[in-house]
Amino acid sequence: MHSRLPLAGAAAATLLQLAACQTSKPTTATTTPASLALGTPVAAGPAIETLGTYPVSAREFAYVYKKNNSTAPDYGTRASVTDYLTLYTNFRLKVLDAEKHGLDTTQAFRRELDGYKQQLALPYLTEKGVTDQLVREAYDRMGQEVNASHILVRVAPDAAPADTLAAYQKVVALRQRVTGGEDFGTVARATSEDPSARENAGKLGYFTAMQMVYPFETAAYRTPVGQVSQPIRTRFGYHIIKVNDRRAAQGEIKVAHLMVRVTPQAPRADSVAAHKKIDELYARLRKGENWNKLVAQFSEDAGSAPNGGELPPFGTGRMIPSFEEVAFKLQKPGDISAPVQTPYGWHIIKLIEKQPLPPFATMEPTLKSKVGKDSRSELNRAAFLKRIRQEDQFVEIPAAKQLAFAQADSALVKGHYKFGGAATMRTTGTKTGGPKTLKAGGDKLPLFTISGKPYSVADFLAFVQQNQRPRPTATPQFAMQQLYDQYVDQSLTDFEKASLPTKYEDYRMLVQEYRDGILLFQLMDEKVWSKAIEDTAGLRKFFMANQANYQFGQRARGTVISAASPQLLARAQRELRASRYPVAGKAGTALVHFKPGTASPANSGGSAVLDDVARRLSQDTALTVTVAGHIRKGESAALARQRTTAAIDYLAKTGKIERRRLSAGPASAAVTATGDTRIAFFSNSTSALEASLNQQNPLAVQIQQRTFQKGDNKVMDDYLTRPAGTYQVQRDGRYYAILVKQTLAPGAKALRDARGQATSDYQNYLEKQWIAQLRQQYPVKVNEDEVSKLVTK
Numbered sequence: 001m002h003s004r005l006p007l008a009g010a011a012a013a014t015l016l017q018l019a020a021c022q023t024s025k026p027t028t029a030t031t032t033p034a035s036l037a038l039g040t041p042v043a044a045g046p047a048i049e050t051l052g053t054y055p056v057s058a059r060e061f062a063y064v065y066k067k068n069n070s071t072a073p074d075y076g077t078r079a080s081v082t083d084y085l086t087l088y089t090n091f092r093l094k095v096l097d098a099e100k101h102g103l104d105t106t107q108a109f110r111r112e113l114d115g116y117k118q119q120l121a122l123p124y125l126t127e128k129g130v131t132d133q134l135v136r137e138a139y140d141r142m143g144q145e146v147n148a149s150h151i152l153v154r155v156a157p158d159a160a161p162a163d164t165l166a167a168y169q170k171v172v173a174l175r176q177r178v179t180g181g182e183d184f185g186t187v188a189r190a191t192s193e194d195p196s197a198r199e200n201a202g203k204l205g206y207f208t209a210m211q212m213v214y215p216f217e218t219a220a221y222r223t224p225v226g227q228v229s230q231p232i233r234t235r236f237g238y239h240i241i242k243v244n245d246r247r248a249a250q251g252e253i254k255v256a257h258l259m260v261r262v263t264p265q266a267p268r269a270d271s272v273a274a275h276k277k278i279d280e281l282y283a284r285l286r287k288g289e290n291w292n293k294l295v296a297q298f299s300e301d302a303g304s305a306p307n308g309g310e311l312p313p314f315g316t317g318r319m320i321p322s323f324e325e326v327a328f329k330l331q332k333p334g335d336i337s338a339p340v341q342t343p344y345g346w347h348i349i350k351l352i353e354k355q356p357l358p359p360f361a362t363m364e365p366t367l368k369s370k371v372g373k374d375s376r377s378e379l380n381r382a383a384f385l386k387r388i389r390q391e392d393q394f395v396e397i398p399a400a401k402q403l404a405f406a407q408a409d410s411a412l413v414k415g416h417y418k419f420g421g422a423a424t425m426r427t428t429g430t431k432t433g434g435p436k437t438l439k440a441g442g443d444k445l446p447l448f449t450i451s452g453k454p455y456s457v458a459d460f461l462a463f464v465q466q467n468q469r470p471r472p473t474a475t476p477q478f479a480m481q482q483l484y485d486q487y488v489d490q491s492l493t494d495f496e497k498a499s500l501p502t503k504y505e506d507y508r509m510l511v512q513e514y515r516d517g518i519l520l521f522q523l524m525d526e527k528v529w530s531k532a533i534e535d536t537a538g539l540r541k542f543f544m545a546n547q548a549n550y551q552f553g554q555r556a557r558g559t560v561i562s563a564a565s566p567q568l569l570a571r572a573q574r575e576l577r578a579s580r581y582p583v584a585g586k587a588g589t590a591l592v593h594f595k596p597g598t599a600s601p602a603n604s605g606g607s608a609v610l611d612d613v614a615r616r617l618s619q620d621t622a623l624t625v626t627v628a629g630h631i632r633k634g635e636s637a638a639l640a641r642q643r644t645t646a647a648i649d650y651l652a653k654t655g656k657i658e659r660r661r662l663s664a665g666p667a668s669a670a671v672t673a674t675g676d677t678r679i680a681f682f683s684n685s686t687s688a689l690e691a692s693l694n695q696q697n698p699l700a701v702q703i704q705q706r707t708f709q710k711g712d713n714k715v716m717d718d719y720l721t722r723p724a725g726t727y728q729v730q731r732d733g734r735y736y737a738i739l740v741k742q743t744l745a746p747g748a749k750a751l752r753d754a755r756g757q758a759t760s761d762y763q764n765y766l767e768k769q770w771i772a773q774l775r776q777q778y779p780v781k782v783n784e785d786e787v788s789k790l791v792t793k
Contacts, residue, residue: 048786049089052778056092058786061085063509065790068162076792085787091520093774098519109518112230115222116514119215119233124500124507125384125493134214135367139360141209145316146220147245149184149202152194154237171231171238172521176529179228184242193237202242207317208249210370216241250316251356255327256309258294259301261345278339278346285336291350300345313355323347385489388496394488396448404447404457404484407464408476415470419461448488450495463487527770532763542762543751549761550754554720555709555744559686561737562702562715569728569735572693572701580624581689583681591676594643597635601650610647613679614655622685625651628665632675643677707744 047055048062065084074080103109151174155167174191178184188202209217219232220241229241258281262274281298285291292308299305316324326340330351337349357363388394411417443461446454464483471479501508532539543550559576563569575581582588592609594601601607617623627647629640648662665680682688686703693701708716719727719738727738751758 046786047783048085049780049782051089051093051096051780054092054096054778056089058783058789060509061088062790063505064088068165071162076790078787078791081787081790085782089780090771091516093771093778094520094523095516096778097770097774098523101523103519103522104515109522112518113515115218116518117511120507120510120514121497121500124504125497134371135364136360138209138367138371139363141217141221142357142363143249144221145206145208145247145249146243147206147247148204148220148223149188149242149244150194150204150216150239151178151184151188151192151197151202152237152239154193156237157235167238168231171240175228175231175240178240178242180533184228203244205317205321206245206247208315210367211317249357250328251354252313252315253327253330253354254313254352255311255330256291256295256350256352257301257304257311257323258291258299258309258348258350259345260298260347261300263345264343274346275339278348282336282339282348285348291336309350310352320344323349327351385492388492392450392492392495392499393452394448394450394492397446400445400447400457401484403445404460405477405480407461408480410476412464412468412476412479413471413474415468417465417468419458419465448491450491451499453495455491460484460487463490524767528763528766532759532766539759539762540751542765543754543758546758546761547748550749550758551746552744552749552753553710553746555707555746556716556720556722556740557707557742557744558716558719559703559705559737559739559741560708560713560716561739563735563737564697564700566735568693568700569737572689572703573726573737575689575693576686576703579684580682581684581686582692583623583683583688584692584695588681590679590681592643592647592679593676594646596632596675597639600646607650609679610650611655614651614657616681617651617655617657617661620683622683622688624661624663624682624684626663626665626680626682627677628680629677630675635675640675640677643675647677647679 046058048058049056065081065088069075069080069084072080098104151171153167153171153174155164174187178187185201185203188197192202194202207217207220209221211217212220213234213236215232215234216239219229219239220243223229223241223243225243225246227243229239229243231238231240233239260274260278260281262271266274277298281294284294295305295309299309301309304310314324316328318324319327320342322340323342326337327349330337330349333351333353335351337347339346339348341347407417407419409417443456443458445457447457447460448455464480464487467483467486468479471482474482496503501511561569561572561576563572590609590613592601601610613625617625627644629643629647631637631640644664648659648664651657651662652659665678686705690701690703704713704716706712708720710717710720715729715731715736716738719740721743722740724740724742727740729736729738
């Protein structure tokens with residue numbers, strides 16, 4: 001083991017590297033249906049169709065058709081082009097409707113689009129201003145820690161548009177499920193493509209800035225607690241993020257540890273021996289034995305043992321969660337923890353010091369260094385500025401620059417410079433002496449031009465006034481030069497950013513896709529998705545009008561038992577008849593300690609155990625319990641019976657448990673030292689019977705009890721029309737008992753039986769209605785000449 005514990009496991013394995021900004025053209029990250037979203041043509045040109053009076057650019061349709069169909073077998077056929085034009089037309093009609101409703105004018109829309117535009121522009125822009133902003137942003141975020149869960153749909157950064165679209169549509173559908181009421185963790189376990197989600201239900205625990213890829217981090221910090229983010233794209237794919245909690249940063253701590261190695265897969269004897277060893281070491285430390293001596297002698301972390309077990313300082317999200325949680329709970333330097341287990345073994349942790357988040361000035365160099373190691377580096381920015389100076393024809397005007405620099409004085413280095421216009425400006429001097437005031441209008445002189453666009457001296461000096469800061473060790477000329485460089489860089493970057501839509505077709509298309517996709521998502525939710533869920537009367541009417549589509553086939557109500565052997569099958573059949581099954585293992589019993597000579601639960605162990613029993617009964621209505629008292633040595637059997645009654649009364653009154661779920665077991669004649677009252681748990685769920693039968697082999701017995709229809713169970717499929725009764729069959733090395741309780745003829749489903757399918761069908765119906773209305777509102781006229789240009793075979 002290294003001197004530092006590993007990062008927090010597979011839970012965040014796919015996210016713990018900082019995102020690298022793409023240096024090549026980004027693939028089209030899309031919104032529903034992203035591959036169809038383009039929008040108003042930038043340049044004039046022929047239209048492939050008109051929607052009412054709205055022309056649809058033939059050039060842009062050709063671009064999106066080729067991009068998304070070039071690998072299809074039927075690419076270039078008339079059928080392919082016309083089918084895709086139909087899809088595109090429907091999409092464009094919806095976007096027009098969204099614009100008509102003013103959805104593109106809302107503050108929320110603009111905020112969301114601006115956020116996407118910033119992300120989309122990153123591959124094209126790198127500048128010091130962005131780096132500084134990201135450093136400050138990272139520090140501000142470090143003041144908070146976010147607890148989040150995520151669902152990942154993987155898609156490579158350079159994935160084909162069709163794959164990107166499929167991934168996006170998948171993640172959008174998953175977001176609809178979790179925002180529609182399904183449990184986020186359950187959906188994450190079943191669908192997330194982060195392998196760790198199978199174990200942790202997508203939970204990432206607490207993290208702070210610089211620990212996740214940047215887009216993921218940004219979405220997590222911008223999403224309110226309890227809500228689910230919009231889909232966010234990282235180099236791993238698409239994510240949706242649920243923010244579970246936020247808390248103030250815990251800072252960093254420095255600890256030492258004493259470790260006894262043992263893995264979860266170790267033999268039981270080794271595990272027991274390791275546990276005994278760490279307990280003995282903990283007891284010796286509690287008695288005052290020297291920490292460093294015991295660490296040197298017994299710690300099995302070879303990297304830290306020679307140094308008293310000391311580990312480098314760490315903050316949230318940097319350690320195994322179980323280790324980190326215990327470490328942060330230690331209060332004072334020198335405090336030691338009770339033994340804590342991790343996948344690497346047992347640890348005793350000693351607090352050395354707590355370190356709150358340092359001031360920004362202290363952390364700024366470190367944060368800049370971290371930022372400089374990824375896409376936000378200064379090297380990228382320098383290369384970017386060098387390139388666009390040439391591409392955007394940056395031309396400096398020396399005389400005007402000399403004039404502007406002449407305004408630098410001692411007020412500037414103090415941060416008190418004020419620009420009052422041409423009347424207060426000085427020239428650099430004359431042949432006869434010192435500086436003189438410039439004539440009115442001199443501040444309008446161009447300082448430099450970018451692609452012919454002038455940037456005036458006045459604009460620069462206004463920038464100086466706004467952005468100056470005290471520079472007590474600098475000369476006025478140096479301070480002015482610094483501000484001038486900032487102004488040039490910002491002007492170049494702003495100009496390039498404004499030029500991106502005309503300079504890069506891919507960028508323009510991509511921004512337009514996001515714009516139209518956001519609009520479409522909002523209106524689709526209003527017109528189709530949410531409406532189908534909320535319009536219960538409309539859904540029922542649709543369901544009744546289409547009842548023929550929602551029919552049960554032949555069904556049977558019964559049970560299927562699958563067993564590994566005939567003996568296990570017989571036992572399962574026999575025990576199934578009881579309808580009340582003992583809960584297996586330690587969870588199946590509880591012992592209640594009573595005060596000697598009384599029927600009152602002992603505070604230290606009695607009430608707490610009964611409270612836990614009540615909690616389990618409240619959470620699982622399938623559970624019942626049987627309570628049976630034992631006789632304590634020197635006490636009467638009557639007192640044991642009183643304790644049984646007292647335990648039942650306590651659960652019924654304090655736990656508010658129905659008495660029919662509580663029963664008294666047979667009185668025990670056995671005399672025990674403690675006389676504890678035994679509570680046995682039972683369940684009417686067949687899963688409890690499965691657990692009991694599968695203690696030695698998890699696949700020994702499987703039990704399904706339900707109403708079956710064709711396809712639910714391949715064995716039951718053969719018995720759906722058989723008379724009620726019990727049938728046995730052997731198949732594929734397994735032994736089956738099929739208990740047919742009742743056969744059910746084909747018939748109509750009730751809405752509750754088909755709500756999912758009916759809701760989906762109703763959504764499709766609403767969408768088709770909406771499109772039909774839009775086609776009436778905006779008559780579609782296709783330019784067949786332009787369509788023909790795309791037909792190549």
